Amino acid sequence: MPSMFRYLLNDVRGRPTTVAAELRGAGATFLTMAYILPVNAGILSAAMGAESTPSIVACTALAAGVCCVLMGLVANVPIALASGMGLNALVAFELANRAGSWQAAMGLVVLEGILILALVLLGLREAVLAAIPKSLKLAIGAGIGLFIALIGLSNAAIVVQGVPAPPGGPLLAAGDFHQPATAISLAGLVITAVLMARRVKGALLLGIVATTGIAALANQVTWPTEWNWPSFSVALQPDLAGAMRWELIPLLFALMMVDFFDTLGTATAVAEEGDLMDEEGRIPGIRRLLAVDSVSASIGGLLGVSSVTCYIESAAGVAEGARTGLHSVFVGLMFLLAIVLAPLAAMIPPAATAPALILVGLLMLRPIAELDFSQLDEAIPAFITLITIPTTYSIAHGIGYGFVSLVLIKLGTGRAGELSPLMYGVAAAFAAYFVVT
Structure with a gap:
């Protein structure tokens, strides 16, 4: 155990960290992710029935806990996982209807994870990440930063949907x-910004706690009224036979595309924020990271809570100083504890975590300063990626638009040879994905 502990306390570049930094970062990550417990249940219950809500909450916490611990122990990176937003809506509102049942939809999620794992073991997922030009990697990280900030602004109702709707x-x-x-x-944003400007350790975590306190004083916190023993009735019910139908292949392809590139974008952005890249701009041990993410997708399907994937909210923990898998182990233990204490986790209102998300978005914009705006054949696709990730509310779509535009511009300017053949294949796959879905 001591050797494992020492392993977890050295980041991917061999630099030591501290237990306090990892725990502080884990607290910030967990608090910014805890919303997934009630939100995932609210979305999936539309397909699984309102009576399944308590079980979905418990299984969501169980899946997140197990997968976070796996990420920490196997990949030793500060990236936490939980049921993916967007993916859960796809499962609840389209896959369940098209597949005939929510059990068959979860079967599709299990199959998707297995297929993605096969691509990882073949080296394809890692090769795609290595083939992405630096300009797009910079734009992906910054675009996700804007995405996180937009989520925070939305949670705070600082930005709302236009009325009447478009x-x-x-x-x-x-x-x-x-x-x-x-x-x-807004009060929490001011408090957290001042703490960050004064370089107070744990500024994001302290900001979340302070904002929750303000919300409690304003009677905007929903206190738990009952405490029920957790149920796991929705777990272990995927219908694999029902998922293996030819007419469901386009849906399986859509799941794979979203999961494949969401994780690549998240891993790149968190590694940039935490300075975890090696001298060649690659994430050491990326194959282990991607393998755990792929297995996690199937775990989510087995437990009936949609695909479990890497969370960009991990950047909140990295901003607090987390650099190793110990952070992910701590987050996993917090989620496992939340199986019993879910009412307390759900008590933290979105308004309390919104300031942290907004300011993490700011921190993630820093790499864009390295982009060469004079090289327009790469700056234009980078800008398209940067702007479409938040505005489409989809990391995968933003990356896809960037890939396709980069390939088209390179072809149009006679610089086709500057890109890897793999980039052309991925761009073609994205074009097919846009047409099919």
Whole structure:
């Protein structure tokens, strides 16, 4: 055990860290991710029935806990995992209907994880990451930063959907600052920004705690009213036979594309933020990271909580100083504890974590300063990636638009030879994905 502990306390570049830094970072990551417990249940219960909600909460926490611990022990990176937002909506509102049952939809998720794992073992997923030009990697990280900030602004209701909705009205609009959630988030944003500017250790975590306190004083915290023993009734019910139908292949392809590139984008962004890249701009041990992520997708399907994937909220922990898998182990233990204490985790309102997400977005914008804007054949695709990740509300779509535009511009300018053949194959796959879905 001591040797394992020493292993976890050295980051991927061999630099020692501290237990305090990893625990502090884990606390920040968990608090910014804890929303997935009630939210995943709210989304999946649309297909699985309202009576399944308590079991979905417990199984979501179990899946996240197991997969985070696996990531820490196997890959030793500060990346936490849980049921993926967007993927859960795809499962609940499309896959369950098209496949005939939520059990068959979960069977598709299990198959998707197995297929993605095969691509990892063949080296394809790792090769794609290595083939991405530096300009796009910079844009992916910064674009995800904007995405995180937009999520925070939305959670705080600082930015809201336009009224009336498009096409008759604006896509986005300013929120009402008289609303309690917005006022609480703004107060928390000021507190957290001051702590960060003063370089106080644990600024993000302290900001979340302080904002939750303000929310409690304003009666904007939902206190738990009952404590039930967790149920795992939705687990171990995937219908693999029902998922293996020819007409479901386009849906399986859509799942694979989203999961494949969401994780590549998240891993790149977190590694950039934590300075975890090696001298060649690669993440050491990336194959182990991608293998754990692939296995986690199938674990999510087996436990009935949709595909489990890497979470960009891990950047909150990295911003607090986390650099190793010990961070992920701690987050996993917190999720396992949340199986019993889920009502407490759900008590933290989105308005309390919104300031942390907004400011993490700021930190993730720093790499874009390295982009050469004079080289337009790469700057334009980078900009397209940067802007479409947050505006499409999809990491995979933003990456896809960037890939396709880069290939088209390189072809149009006679510089086709500057790209790896793999980039052309991936761009073609994205074009097919856009057409099919």
